[in-house]
Amino acid sequence: MTLKYAFWPGCVSKGAAPELYLATKRVAQELDLELHELDQATCTGAGVLQEQNPEMGDALNARTFALAQQMGMPLMNICSTCQGIESMVQDKLTKRPEYLAKVNAILADEGLHYTPGLEIKNFLWVLVEDIGLDKIKSLVKRPLTGLRVGPFYGCYILRPSSILGKEEHPDRDHYLEMVIEAVGATVVDYEGSKKCCGFPILTVNRENSLKQAGNHIHEAQDLGADALVSPCPLCHLNLDAQQPAAKEVTKHEIDLPILHLPQMIGLALGVPPNEMRLDHHVVSTKKLLAKLPEMAVR
Amino acid sequence: MKVKLKVKRSNPETGDSSYSKYEIETENSVTLLDALIQVREYEDGTLALRCSCRSAICGSCSMRVDGRARLACRAKVIALTRDNPEHEIVVEPMGNMPVIKDLVNDMESFWSKMRQVDPYIKPEGPTPEAEFRVPNEAMIDLTHVMNCIMCGACVSDCTVLEVDKNFIAPAALAKAYRATADPRDDHEHDRLEKLSEYGGIWDCTRCNMCVEVCPKGVAPMNRIMQLREMALEAGIKGNAGARHTGIFTKSIEDGGRLNEIWMVPGSVGMFNVPRMMKEMPGALKMLRAGKLPIGQVIPPGFPGSHKMHGMDRVRNVVRKSASLKPVKAEVKAHDA
């Protein structure tokens, strides 16, 4: 059955990580997801806007929620940070009805209205909760057997757990591991998987930021990982695009491909790697693809 | 019930560290601290741990349990085993602080950072005749921080402290908020200036780890965010963190979305040549991989900069959202 979502791609998949956008759209076809892009929605603020102006963040996110509600579909994002901010704003608006009324008064100018209760899900949650692991297993055409993959969640999809629906879905902190196994790969269990990639302070304290990224990559690589997989494009930026810099700062001998979650699913579902721009990463994915002979870049 | 424990043992004098395994029979209702005390009393008298109140008040019994810092006296073993009697509860000392022995940490760095933020309310000017009067809202806002029991859990798991020992870290920064935001204090500006330096509020990655592990709802990171907002309001903007949030906000106001190209120069300072040079190799690699959004080369705020569809409606929301700001009562205590 086709599942329909109001799709919020986030700024990064439209900017520095175009491969994520393409991979998501491509994998959606295989998974029978109908993605209706919210092309009028704005940035969630990523927690940065919120440092300066949380109220603006509330109003803009409420507007995005209202746009999704107008379409009558749950909202799907492809970024841990978007998920965290959206969940946080949703929680605030639900708990403070008078505040919500003021927000809605602003939205009324363009005929929009937000009623609490919208379902907001990262692609990772959609995979496990809406599509289901059994369905995914049945769709796998090229099991990633033998591939050792380390999960990298991104802070905001994990914490604070009080606003992320863990009561209803207690396993949300284990979904990446479950998905890695569902596509036939082996989970690399390492301490860094639930820590911070360091990206938010890249421009503030470059050393610290790159040490965080470099240490996690090094730890996973040491435990035999062939790749990391993440549902967050901001983590991807620090782990992939900044990996050469992280190598320089930490002096760790690191060279580890980083996959966006939809890319890993796509590989298992038989999507050709170039259609998900696996050749457009800073850290080459060739080594990884070579491990799966029939999938080597054509 | 049966409880399986795997406890990290360390003896810094000899440099040895290893794990000891224990299996004990206890009541269903016991806490992890009860279980550890039972081990110490009946199984292995050499196990060192710290505790006092046994009721989540004194803050002595923080340790890492299955990888996350928490109070041993507040964790029920039955919840930790999650219905799996074979689950081995892994107990380790806190992170980010040296270990004295087994589960006992040396908290000196915790206290020295507390002292570093000058955690006292310092009023200036004439003392009021009777008591200091403070508005209710201001004190309600401070209750979170006042609940801190100095247990160190947040410091143990802070992800920035792991890579930089100079970071003032969550507990002391939360305490700094307590003093800075108190209406009786008269050093807000100096405090915010100091806190905006290296090691302070802008070095936090906003990873939420401290919020997650704090047993008392202090939510240190949220206090750090409040300090950031206060620093910006006080006009303390000569640092990369403030510039970053400034250009980010401008990017959204201007184009509705994040303009990534301008984030780095906008934050480190366009004319910060040495720092920009450091970014060049990375930028070139990204360009080669097709990862630089060239459509965004015009900086936010300049004519022709990248804008999303329907910007006039976005601008309307942006403008009107100012009305959502809480009206700040003038909260200077002595005026009362």
Ligand code: SF4
């Ligand atoms: S949110 Fe900031 S202070 Fe809290 S644990 Fe993370 S880096 Fe440390």
Ligand code: SF4
């Ligand atoms: S803020 Fe919370 S976790 Fe940190 S020392 Fe205080 S009570 Fe403990």
Ligand code: FES
């Ligand atoms: S023993 Fe006092 S807080 Fe646990």
